[in-house]
Amino acid sequence: MxxxxxxxxxxxxxxxxxxxxxxxxxxxxxxxxxxxxxxxxxxENELSGGQFSALGTLFVDGPLTLGELSELEHVTPPSMNRTVNCLVEAGLVQRAGAEDDGRKVVLSASEQGQALMxxxxxxxxxxxxxxxxxxxxxxxxxxxxxxxxxxxxxxx
Structure with missing residues (x-):
């Protein structure tokens, strides 16, 4: 073929x-x-298409806020929050406070998430x-x- x-x-x-x-x-x-x-x-993983896409965006675009990630993925923030929660529980994404504003949460692909990508x-x-x-x-x-x-x- x-x-x-x-x-x-x-x-x-x-x-x-x-x-x-x-x-x-x-x-x-x-x-x-x-x-x-x-x-x-x-x-090999059990991620949904949306989870894999969000992880890929974090891998390529670097650390993002939930709002930025939602916008890039064209989904609502509540939907992205559920997606991110699953990725955090799986150890593929990590949350951290923004250096310029401690009230902001910044998401990034963890070492395990980067390896998967x-x-x-x-x-x-x-x-x-x-x-x-x-x-x-x-x-x-x-x-x-x-x-x-x-x-x-x-x-x-």
Whole structure:
């Protein structure tokens, strides 16, 4: 199956569809499937998707208040508080007073949480690198160009 992904797409596949609406739909579906598949490549844990996402945000963005984390994750503060409580109980997140204001609580990924995120990142990168290495040089070039386009779409 790995080698099949390295072969050019037949004319009837989504890559050859012409309308913007069809291309947008096909792109969204393919992107969602790839994201779901990559989410399967994670370190062994029993975290929910929301918990894993919150931990990932703390890992990437550094210490945040509950409000900042809620905003970045697009959830309400009470919902994020429940998520954070589970992560703290699991030893993956720690709370501390803010240096500039002792009334504020700052959340950060613990050493255990950071290790979990590093292992997950390594697994996902390895899974994807194996598949990308099976592509022809031309398809890798196209993928590199598409990556730039995707970043632009995500940042718009």
């Amino acid at each position: 790995l080698m099949e992904s390295a072969t050019p797409a037949p004319a009837s596949t989504p890559a050859r569809r012409s309308s913007v609406a069809e291309l947008s739909h096909d792109f969204r579906i393919a992107n969602g499937r790839l994201a779901r598949r990559l989410r399967q490549e994670k370190a 590093r292992e997950t990142r390594m697994r996902r990168d390895a899974w994807l690198a194996t598949r990308v290495s099976a592509l022809t040089p031309e398809r890798r070039r196209v993928l590199a160009e598409a990556t730039l386009i995707m970043r632009g779409l995500a940042d718009s």
